[in-house]
Amino acid sequence: MSLYPWQEKAWGRLNHDNAKLHHAYLFIGALGSGLEEFANTLAMSLICSNLTSTKQSCGICQDCQWALTEHPNLKIINNSVEEGASKNISIESIRNLKRFLELSSHKIGGNKVILINNAESLTLNAANSLLKMLEEPPENSYLILTTDNISSLLPTIVSRCAIVSSPKPTHEEAKSFLKMEGHENLSSQLPLFNNLPMDVIIHQENSDLFKTIISEFEKGKDLELMSIQPKWLSGDFPMIIGLFQKWLYDIFLFKMTSNFHFFESKKDNIKKLSDAADISKLLKLVKSANKIKLISNKPINKDITFDTLMVEYRNVFK
Ligand SMILES: [Zn+2]
Numbered sequence: 001m002s003l004y005p006w007q008e009k010a011w012g013r014l015n016h017d018n019a020k021l022h023h024a025y026l027f028i029g030a031l032g033s034g035l036e037e038f039a040n041t042l043a044m045s046l047i048c049s050n051l052t053s054t055k056q057s058c059g060i061c062q063d064c065q066w067a068l069t070e071h072p073n074l075k076i077i078n079n080s081v082e083e084g085a086s087k088n089i090s091i092e093s094i095r096n097l098k099r100f101l102e103l104s105s106h107k108i109g110g111n112k113v114i115l116i117n118n119a120e121s122l123t124l125n126a127a128n129s130l131l132k133m134l135e136e137p138p139e140n141s142y143l144i145l146t147t148d149n150i151s152s153l154l155p156t157i158v159s160r161c162a163i164v165s166s167p168k169p170t171h172e173e174a175k176s177f178l179k180m181e182g183h184e185n186l187s188s189q190l191p192l193f194n195n196l197p198m199d200v201i202i203h204q205e206n207s208d209l210f211k212t213i214i215s216e217f218e219k220g221k222d223l224e225l226m227s228i229q230p231k232w233l234s235g236d237f238p239m240i241i242g243l244f245q246k247w248l249y250d251i252f253l254f255k256m257t258s259n260f261h262f263f264e265s266k267k268d269n270i271k272k273l274s275d276a277a278d279i280s281k282l283l284k285l286v287k288s289a290n291k292i293k294l295i296s297n298k299p300i301n302k303d304i305t306f307d308t309l310m311v312e313y314r315n316v317f318k
Helices: 005-014 035-047 062-069 091-102 124-135 155-159 171-180 184-193 197-202 204-217 230-234 237-257 264-276 279-295 302-316
Strands: 024-028 074-077 112-116 141-147 162-165
Touching (some): 005 035, 024 035, 035 112, 035 141, 035 162, 091 112, 124 141, 171 184, 171 197, 184 197, 184 204, 184 264, 197 204, 204 230, 230 237, 237 279, 237 302
Parallel strands (some): 024 141, 074 112, 112 141
């Protein structure tokens, strides 16, 4: 796998000729920016026996071929995150890694590489066990961690790792990536997903849903509760509330600064709504929406909650 265009400079810095290899790395950044792929590039470069001129894995040597299925010197732990609730990485997984490091390399001089994604989901016991491994790393062993939430890691783990910031694409880079991938039509969604093109692609099936919902928000005080369809709320409710928060944010931002952040393409309507909005009611609604966002993944009555928000929304406008 090759790097994303916005990662090339950072890769050069990480892997320049005189760069000293560390025993442990912590890659931090946003998931939809290619964080795990970036860390994986380092892991594979430590496994490959025939590096390219940019020191990336070749993809064709025997080691690279093995790594496609299972390489005896490479262990990757991916915990899948489902519906916002992360599965924890247990102490048993870390004990297995310890045994893996204790067994000698399958060939003389080969590196042993461990890649742990979503390191924030290590249980406390697992994290402590990992810490011991970090204190006495065996020769030629490399531990690579990734996280999009460094504050939830034990500080003692963080302090033993070389920190690598995984870069985010600029708006232009994100746009040209979408174009390259044949998703130019999704470019207007980038601001809604923090400019992260992979997130836009993952959520593309929501693109039409978003458009429908936004067209209802655009009606302001004329929004009809009858138009709210059950299917809007039956899917990813936190995402729908998040969309509403962003919509309110732009109305508020325009009132204060005459600027937009998320919905440039809807500026005429946002301007109209912003002019008609009562600022104190708008602020109160922003607070209500924030409160609902916090509990939006809990078992609440979504219909009543959303209807109540929409009634409050309608009342914001003169
Ligand atoms: Zn190779």
